Amino acid sequence: MGERRRIRILLAVLTMIALVLITIDYRQGDDGVLASVRQGALVVFGPVQEGFSRVVQPIGNVVASVGDLTSLRADNAVLRDEMEALREDLASLEDLRRENSELRDLLAMREEHDLETTAARVIGQPPGERSNTVLIDAGADEGIESGMVVISSRGLVGKIVELTGSHARVELLTSPTAHYAVRVAETGDTGLLRGRGADPFQLELLDPEADAPDGTEVVTRTFQASTVPDGLPIGEVVPQSGDDAVGPRFQLVRPYVDFRRLSIVQVVLDAPEPPEDLDPEELVDPPEGERPPPPGDTDDEEEGQGDNDEDGGEGSADDAAPEEEGEVAGG
Amino acid sequence: MIMRLLTHFLVLITALLLQAVVAPSMAVAGAVPNLVMLTVLMIALFAGPGMGVRYGFAAGLSLDILSGGEAILGVSALLLLLAGYGAGLAGPYIAASQISGQMIVGGAGVLALLLAEGLFSFMLGREPVSVLSLLQDAALSGLYAALLAPILGMLVGRLQRGLPEPG
Numbered sequence: 001m002g003e004r005r006r007i008r009i010l011l012a013v014l015t016m017i018a019l020v021l022i023t024i025d026y027r028q029g030d031d032g033v034l035a036s037v038r039q040g041a042l043v044v045f046g047p048v049q050e051g052f053s054r055v056v057q058p059i060g061n062v063v064a065s066v067g068d069l070t071s072l073r074a075d076n077a078v079l080r081d082e083m084e085a086l087r088e089d090l091a092s093l094e095d096l097r098r099e100n101s102e103l104r105d106l107l108a109m110r111e112e113h114d115l116e117t118t119a120a121r122v123i124g125q126p127p128g129e130r131s132n133t134v135l136i137d138a139g140a141d142e143g144i145e146s147g148m149v150v151i152s153s154r155g156l157v158g159k160i161v162e163l164t165g166s167h168a169r170v171e172l173l174t175s176p177t178a179h180y181a182v183r184v185a186e187t188g189d190t191g192l193l194r195g196r197g198a199d200p201f202q203l204e205l206l207d208p209e210a211d212a213p214d215g216t217e218v219v220t221r222t223f224q225a226s227t228v229p230d231g232l233p234i235g236e237v238v239p240q241s242g243d244d245a246v247g248p249r250f251q252l253v254r255p256y257v258d259f260r261r262l263s264i265v266q267v268v269l270d271a272p273e274p275p276e277d278l279d280p281e282e283l284v285d286p287p288e289g290e291r292p293p294p295p296g297d298t299d300d301e302e303e304g305q306g307d308n309d310e311d312g313g314e315g316s317a318d319d320a321a322p323e324e325e326g327e328v329a330g331g
Numbered sequence: 332m333i334m335r336l337l338t339h340f341l342v343l344i345t346a347l348l349l350q351a352v353v354a355p356s357m358a359v360a361g362a363v364p365n366l367v368m369l370t371v372l373m374i375a376l377f378a379g380p381g382m383g384v385r386y387g388f389a390a391g392l393s394l395d396i397l398s399g400g401e402a403i404l405g406v407s408a409l410l411l412l413l414a415g416y417g418a419g420l421a422g423p424y425i426a427a428s429q430i431s432g433q434m435i436v437g438g439a440g441v442l443a444l445l446l447a448e449g450l451f452s453f454m455l456g457r458e459p460v461s462v463l464s465l466l467q468d469a470a471l472s473g474l475y476a477a478l479l480a481p482i483l484g485m486l487v488g489r490l491q492r493g494l495p496e497p498g
Contacts, residue, residue: 003381007416017405022404025405026403038396041396048348052348056352061356
């Protein structure tokens with residue numbers, strides 16, 4: 001009983017003290033004795049608190065980080081999402097950079113050969129090694145016609161074989177049915193190029209004595225009614241090996257164009273259309289009073305022979321070409 | 332007796348320092364743990380109303396002095412000595428289920444103390460706050476205190492058992 005009473009007395013005394021303190025402090029405000037006591041306490045407690053803070057602050061930080069775990073996880077998720085988005089943007093940026101470079105090359109190719117073209121995107125890649133056609137997202141509405149030549153920034157790609165108003169199918173150079181009249185850039189020797197799928201193309205030189213050294217460039221050659229512009233790069237001669245070795249007249253050509261990675265191409269709209277033969281109605285009459293040189297004239301004969309040689313050279317190619325050209329047209 | 336006083340003094344200093352340095356970084360949804368209030372309640376729970384009153388008064392007075400003029404001197408002293416007395420009286424009745432009892436005393440005690448503090452502040456014209464925010468803060472702090480109470484209760488309980496019985 002004494003203990004309880006003592007506690008109650010203590011409670012009453014301390015309560016009275018507290019109430020007195022409240023009253024005094026409330027009346028005096030910040031200028032009284034109690035305010036000075038507060039300041040004195042802060043002077044003593046301040047350094048203690050500072051020292052304690054230095055010791056305990058790391059623990060406090062750890063505790064705080066545990067408390068922030070939920071928000072940290074949320075932040076982490078948000079940051080991860082942002083990072084993924086940035087990665088996707090970066091990938092798109094790389095794609096745009098590549099596409100930009102490709103378009104610049106295409107433009108350079110177009111200006112170099114002075115061609116009027118329309119750009120198209122390849123929307124259907126060959127599904128397998130045996131596929132030798134692709135679809136492009138441009139068709140008759142863009143002025144494209146069947147037989148027009150398709151080029152990429154690296155060279156000749158193929159020809160339009162089918163088209164609708166908005167799409168067209170391109171037969172690639174790789175097609176075994178596609179034959180093109182070509183020229184060895186270094187020597188001027190002419191020949192016929194045949195696609196062989198994924199393998200290097202086969203170049204058949206028309207002159208049996210001709211040879212195409214390894215590494216020489218092969219370009220297109222305008223030939224009679226061909227719609228292929230002259231001088232478009234195709235590829236380079238590569239060494240023959242194993243079963244492919246069939247003699248100097250037959251060479252292998254590795255294409256410049258990577259047919260598995262076609263993305264943007266150009267369709268040549270203003271391809272030259274040389275006549276198959278001279279139109280008799282357009283023949284120009286020789287000037288009056290001049291006669292053709294007599295057959296016995298040596299100089300003229302030599303000169304004429306020279307011309308005949310040139311023509312004969314070209315002609316020999318042309319002799320072989322009609323049947324080949326028929327194949328080209330057929331391809 | 333001196334040993335008990337010294338020990339409780341050290342507990343009080345530690346609680347004050349932890350309250351000033353560590354507690355702010357333990358805030359959850361704006362609620363800061365009231366470690367000083369909790370130690371008052373737990374010591375009162377284990378040591379009885381006599382120690383609860385003395386420790387509560389000392390702790391409250393310390394809080395008032397160290398508040399830097401934000402609180403009126405004596406308010407926390409009055410509230411904590413009453414809380415210490417009440418928790419000390421409740422001690423014998425919750426001994427059977429200590430953890431839940433500690434959680435109830437800690438949570439309800441802190442909730443009541445914060446509401447009473449808000450009421451005093453309102454009555455004395457200090458820190459006018461809306462009733463809703465006062466209730467929200469008090470509820471969150473009470474919940475936080477209820478969760479921390481078993482940990483502090485375990486520490487204070489071990490400390491009390493290690494002290495010599497008062498002569």
